Amino acid sequence: MANLNIDSVKDRxxxxxxxxxxMSGGWAAKELTGKGLKTLMLERGRDVKHIKDYPTTNxxxxxxxHRGEMPMAVQEANPIVNRCxxxxxxxxHFFVKDKEHPYVQDKPxxxxxxxxxxxxxxxxxxxxxxxxxxxxxGPARDGFAVDxxxxxxxxxxxxxxxxxFAGISGNKxxxxxxxxxxFLPAFPLNSVEQYFSxxxxxxxxxxxxxxxxxxHLSKPxxxxxxxxxxxxxxxxxxxxxxxxxGYFSANSxxxxxxxxxxxxxxxxxxxxxxxIYDDKLGKATGVxxxxxNTKETIDYFARIIFVNAAAMNTNxxxxxxxxxxxxxxxxxxxxxxxxxxxxxxxxxxxxxxYDGFKEWTTDGRNxxxxxxxxxxxxxxxxxxxxxxxYASGFSAYRRRQRGWDGIGSSLKDNLVNDxxxxxxVGSHMMGETIPKEASYVALDAKLKDDWGVPLLxxxxxxxxxxxKMKKDYIEQLTEMFTSAGFTNIQASSDHRAPGLDIHxxxxxxxxxDPKTSVLNKWNQVHAVNNVFVTDGACMTSTSCQNxxxxxxxxTARAADYAVSEMKKGNI
Amino acid sequence: MHxxxxxxxxxxxxxxxxxxxxxxxxxxxxxxxxxxxxxNADQEKLIGDMAxxxxxxxxxxxxxxxxxxxxxxxxxxxxxxxxxQQDFMTGMGQFTDLVKKQYSRSFGECDQKQRExxxxxxxxxxxxxxTTYPAELKSFYGMVKGxxxxxxxxxxxxxxxxxxxxxxxxxxxxxYPVRKKQAV
Numbered sequence: 001m002a003n004l005n006i007d008s009v010k011d012r013x014x015x016x017x018x019x020x021x022x023m024s025g026g027w028a029a030k031e032l033t034g035k036g037l038k039t040l041m042l043e044r045g046r047d048v049k050h051i052k053d054y055p056t057t058n059x060x061x062x063x064x065x066h067r068g069e070m071p072m073a074v075q076e077a078n079p080i081v082n083r084c085x086x087x088x089x090x091x092x093h094f095f096v097k098d099k100e101h102p103y104v105q106d107k108p109x110x111x112x113x114x115x116x117x118x119x120x121x122x123x124x125x126x127x128x129x130x131x132x133x134x135x136x137x138g139p140a141r142d143g144f145a146v147d148x149x150x151x152x153x154x155x156x157x158x159x160x161x162x163x164x165f166a167g168i169s170g171n172k173x174x175x176x177x178x179x180x181x182x183f184l185p186a187f188p189l190n191s192v193e194q195y196f197s198x199x200x201x202x203x204x205x206x207x208x209x210x211x212x213x214x215x216h217l218s219k220p221x222x223x224x225x226x227x228x229x230x231x232x233x234x235x236x237x238x239x240x241x242x243x244x245x246g247y248f249s250a251n252s253x254x255x256x257x258x259x260x261x262x263x264x265x266x267x268x269x270x271x272x273x274x275x276i277y278d279d280k281l282g283k284a285t286g287v288x289x290x291x292x293n294t295k296e297t298i299d300y301f302a303r304i305i306f307v308n309a310a311a312m313n314t315n316x317x318x319x320x321x322x323x324x325x326x327x328x329x330x331x332x333x334x335x336x337x338x339x340x341x342x343x344x345x346x347x348x349x350x351x352x353x354y355d356g357f358k359e360w361t362t363d364g365r366n367x368x369x370x371x372x373x374x375x376x377x378x379x380x381x382x383x384x385x386x387x388x389x390y391a392s393g394f395s396a397y398r399r400r401q402r403g404w405d406g407i408g409s410s411l412k413d414n415l416v417n418d419x420x421x422x423x424x425v426g427s428h429m430m431g432e433t434i435p436k437e438a439s440y441v442a443l444d445a446k447l448k449d450d451w452g453v454p455l456l457x458x459x460x461x462x463x464x465x466x467x468k469m470k471k472d473y474i475e476q477l478t479e480m481f482t483s484a485g486f487t488n489i490q491a492s493s494d495h496r497a498p499g500l501d502i503h504x505x506x507x508x509x510x511x512x513d514p515k516t517s518v519l520n521k522w523n524q525v526h527a528v529n530n531v532f533v534t535d536g537a538c539m540t541s542t543s544c545q546n547x548x549x550x551x552x553x554x555t556a557r558a559a560d561y562a563v564s565e566m567k568k569g570n571i
Numbered sequence: 572m573h574x575x576x577x578x579x580x581x582x583x584x585x586x587x588x589x590x591x592x593x594x595x596x597x598x599x600x601x602x603x604x605x606x607x608x609x610x611n612a613d614q615e616k617l618i619g620d621m622a623x624x625x626x627x628x629x630x631x632x633x634x635x636x637x638x639x640x641x642x643x644x645x646x647x648x649x650x651x652x653x654x655x656q657q658d659f660m661t662g663m664g665q666f667t668d669l670v671k672k673q674y675s676r677s678f679g680e681c682d683q684k685q686r687e688x689x690x691x692x693x694x695x696x697x698x699x700x701x702t703t704y705p706a707e708l709k710s711f712y713g714m715v716k717g718x719x720x721x722x723x724x725x726x727x728x729x730x731x732x733x734x735x736x737x738x739x740x741x742x743x744x745x746x747y748p749v750r751k752k753q754a755v
Contacts, residue, residue, distance in 0.1 A: 060738060062727040071649040190745040234741030363747035404720055407625045407690050415724055416733050420749060 009301065014040040014265070016562075017287050017302040019272050019317060022119025024535040024551040025308035026250030026258070027162065031559035032306070033263035040265045040300055041258070042289055044309075045115030047268040048094075048122065050228075050251045054241030056090045064089045083500055084112045086123055091239040094122050104444050106459035108497035111312060111504075117268055118251035119310060120502065121548075123239050126215045126247050128168050128549040129372070129391075130159050130179045134379050135543035138432075142387045145340055145435045146511040148540045149521035152179065158553035166248040166552065167224050169368060170213030178210075178374040178545070184218045186211040187368040191360040192396035192423045197371065199484045207376045207480070209394055212368040215248035215549075227253050236365040247367070269293050271451045274321040275305060275330050275531060284330070284531045290451035304530045304562050304571060307508075308555070311341070311536030315441045315507035316456045318518075318533070331508075331518050331525035339440045340509055341460055342542045344501040345390070345431035348470045348493045350477045352486035354396065354423040361398045361420055370395025373427070375544050377472065386468035390431035391544045392477065396423050425486060429473040432544040433466055433498075435506045460498050503547055505539035523558040530571045534558045603641045605648040608656050614663060618643055620679045621712075622719040624686040632728055634719055642722035643715055655714065662711025669708070690716075 015037035018028040025041065032039045047053070061067060068089045075082045078098045087095055096113040103111055114120040133152040140147040156179070163182040170183040189197060189211055197209035216232040217224050224230075229245030229252055238247050245252035258264040270289040276299060278285045286301035307314050315338050321330035329337045370393065377389035401421045403414030439460035447455040474491040481489045498504075511517025514526035523538050525531040534555040536547060543550075565571045601610040610618075622634035622643060634640060647659050670678045674685055681689070693712045696704050723729055730736040 058738065060727065060730070061725050061736065062730060066646060066650055067721065067725045069646075069650050072652060073649070187743060188745040193745075233739045234743045235739055236741070237738075359749055361747050361749050363744035364742035366743045366745070402724070404716075405694070407694070407716075408627055408687055409629050411720075412626060412629065412631070415720065415729075 012286075012299065013301040014038045015302060016040070016304045016306065017042065017300055018306045018308055019275075019287060020119065020308035020310060020313070020535065021117045021255065021266070021268075022114070022250055022308065022310060022535075023121045023124070023548050024555045025119070025306070026121065026254030027552050027555040028306040028308050028532075028534060028559055029258040029264055030254040031556050032304075032563065033258040033261040035559070035563045036263065037304075037563065038263050038265075039258070040267060040302065041255075042270040042272055042287065042300075043115075043117045043119075043266070043268045044271045044292065045117065045119075045268060047266070048116045048118050048241070048251055050245065050249075050256060051241075051243045054243060055093065057237065057240040057243050059090065059240075080110050081112060083110055083496070084502070086239045088239075090237070091123065094239070094241075101449065102447075102455060104447065104455050104457040106457050107461050109458040109460065110497045110499035111458065112499065112502045113310070117255065117266065118249055121249040122241050122251060124502075124548060125369070125546075126238065126367070127369070127372070127546040128163075128166075128170075128213050128215045129374075129545040130181055131155075131543045131545050131550050132177050132179050134177050134375075135541070135545065138388060138543070139541050142382075144387065145541050146509065146513070146516050149510050149512045149517075154521070155550070155553050155557060158557040159549065162549065162552040162556050164221075165223060165227075166215055166253065166549075167217045167220065167229070168213060168549070169211075169216050169218040171211050173208065173210045175208060175210075175374060177376075177379050181213070183213070184216075184221070187214070187216070187218060187366050189371055190362045190366075190396055191357040192354050192425060193371045193394065195354075195357065196394065196396070196425070196480075196484050200373075200480060203483060204376070204480075206379065207373065209371045209373050212370060212372040212393070214368040216367045217246055227257055229253065232367055234365050234367055236367055238367070270298075271449075271453065272309065272317050273297065273451065273453055275307070275317065276301075277321060277323040277326060277330060277528065279324045282325075284528050290453075292451065295451070303566060304532065306555075306559070306562075307531065307533045307537070308535045311504045311507060311539075312441055312456060312458065314533055314535055314537035315341075316443070316453070318508055318537075319441075319443050320453060326527075330531065331527045333527050334515050334517060336437075336509065336516060337518050338442050338507050339437050340435035340540075341439050341441055341458075341504065341506040342433045342435040343460065343498045343505065344503040344542060344544065345433055345462065345466050345470065346428060346501040347462075347496050348429045348473050348491065350425075350427040350474070350481065350489065350491050352425050352481045352489040354425060354484075354486050356485070357423060366395075369393065370397075375432075377469075377476070384468070384472060386465045386472065387434060388432040388465075388469070389544060390429045390469055390473050392430065392473065393428045394425070395427075396425045398423055425481070427477055429470065429477075430501075430544050430546075431466060431469045431473065432542050434463070435509070435541060436463075439506075441507055458499075462498065503536070503542070505536040505542050505547060508533045508537040509540045510538050511540060522561045523554055524562070529565075530562075532558045532562055601644070603644055605644060607648050607653075608644070608660060610644060615640065615644065617663065617667065617678055618715060620686065621690065621715050624683075624690055625716055625719045626723050627683075631732075634723070637723065637726050637728055639719050639722040639726070643718040646718045646721070647714055651714070655710070658707045658710040659714055662705075662707035662709070665705055665708040666711060669704075 021043040139145040171186040232246030319329040373392040375389040443454035508518040601615040619640035622640040626634040
């Protein structure tokens with residue numbers, strides 16, 4: 001180890017260390033620094049400063065060399081990340097390229113990553129729904145994984161807490177399966193979305209089509225202005241980084257807030273090798289990092305450690321943190337660390353047309369993306385032969401149809417005088433998958449990355465439950481579309497590998513029992529009370545709602561608990 | 572020459588929309604630097620003449636004014652598969668031969684009407700097994716036309732003068748009467 005002298009150790013000692021700077025790491029840093037803790041935030045990638053480091057954010061379409069399209073050489077060199085819907089010329093610089101950080105696919109898994117300050121919070125699709133008791137009670141009710149150690153009431157106030165700061169738009173829809181939050185005004189449904197919403201409401205007692213809830217400042221409150229953020233400009237260029245802070249990202253919101261406290265030290269270019277555990281003290285004492293520029297190994301020390309490296313990498317860090325006490329990974333007395341990982345099933349889509357509302361179109365762009373159909377299957381009772389259910393996106397839009405036929409001046413005229421096509425509607429499924437012991441991540445026995453960290457092996461797949469659920473989604477949406485009078489209804493099912501949903505979760509799950517889980521109800525490692533895991537790795541099950549808002553709420557809650565325990569002298 | 576290439580490439584980068592005077596090629600090489608397809612000055616001129624036939628200068632700028640042929644070449648060079656690039660080159664040869672056979676002169680030497688007729692008859696031949704127009708030729712024409720139109724409709728000229736692209740402020744009107752003229 002380099003530079004082991006007393007002063008240096010003092011310089012490298014903090015009250016808290018946060019591993020990772022994305023969606024949940026940003027919250028950990030904000031909460032801990034806000035409570036007065038000198039906090040070190042470690043990020044393996046480069047720094048990305050709000051506005052300054054968004055190189056494409058103000059570019060016009062014609063300013064892109066290939067008008068947004070990725071060059072074939074880049075596509076062919078990056079088959080995995082190229083499958084991500086947002087990997088285009090305007091945002092490619094925020095994605096990890098395939099060769100840069102290899103991993104081992106025991107089964108095909110499209111691991112989409114953003115290694116930079118802010119992580120994937122720059123790139124997410126910004127859908128934010130609360131989970132309900134139907135989600136937290138799922139494993140206990142349906143007999144899979146283990147029981148969540150918390151219920152909706154435990155986290156509800158923390159949802160409110162993070163929603164107010166992040167800024168979430170939505171309507172109070174009054175649905176038990178999708179609890180209301182602290183909302184900014186919703187982005188409205190358009191004529192066909194509203195028509196479908198009314199139709200579904202009239203025909204089905206438990207099905208709803210609502211305005212999608214999303215992390216956009218539709219109408220900022222003072223707290224958002226205080227963060228230096230402004231109203232969403234509805235540009236829908238979010239993946240480039242938003243100079244207005246119109247949507248929530250760690251870069252625009254939590255990290256600058258934490259920096260403003262004067263308590264945050266941000267250290268990019270720092271790959272975490274492991275968490276240091278002291279056998280004698282019986283607790284974690286710090287974090288070992290490798291500087292990606294100098295390859296130097298440096299130890300940092302702190303009283304508490306928050307692990308927010310993103311689900312898969314959090315598992316990697318914990319598994320690689322071995323000691324006499326924990327030969328199989330930090331806190332892994334149960335042996336379940338790395339197991340029971342799961343994801344979301346986004347592999348089916350619907351499209352159709354609607355021959356009506358020709359007098360209406362839309363103008364501009366909807367940052368929320370349209371409508372959202374909360375899970376309606378197996379919610380109040382088990383009614384199908386598969387477990388759990390799916391939410392669905394729903395949106396309607398009219399495309400401009402430009403006549404591309406012919407050449408010359410008539411073609412020029414056609415291109416200018418475009419016509420609106422009929423209304424098109426689309427939907428995609430967002431299904432819950434079941435965490436299983438056989439779905440795991442582990443360290444590769446031989447292969448290591450450039451910093452001496454073992455490569456992660458990933459092994460998870462769809463199962464019969466997912467297939468049945470997908471079939472049901474297609475059947476139910478087809479029925480709903482048909483009864484609404486939509487035409488040309490097409491269902492499509494793709495054969496994407498897990499991972500492309502970018503909702504991988506689990507591996508260090510929460511639970512009541514240290515014998516079957518890694519974390520307790522406070523996201524605290526059962527056996528190491530000064531280490532907290534609050535990113536996707538902590539999730540006991542996956543729900544079908546988007547997970548980011550829940551990571552934020554769990555993080556704020558855990559940070560509050562951690563600091564109060566520190567004050568009581570328990571940590 | 573280097574400076575000229577640099578200026579042209581820059582023009583392409585900032586949108587292929589700068590109004591540069593078209594330059595006369597004295598050397599046999601294309602004026603735009605390409606990595607995968609080997610294009611000489613004659614071929615570049617051919618693409619320029621085709622693009623200009625597709626999007627001619629009228630009372631508004633045409634393909635050459637907007638350097639769309641360079642955009643076509645750039646896209647074929649960077650964003651197409653090897654197979655498509657081979658088809659492009661083969662099809663271009665077939666196209667050149669076909670014109671020579673039909674009119675006993677090059678496409679560039681044809682008059683406007685001949686040029687238009689040549690391109691339109693390829694476009695209007697929907698028979699995939701056509702003996703007049705082999706698959707590669709159609710594929711070549713499809714790429715030239717597709718990227719000419721793509722370059723045109725995404726050019727700064729088109730997106731500022733013909734339609735209005737608004738970067739900011741944006742808006743979302745969920746109910747918007749169709750009759751009003753919209754921005755993009």
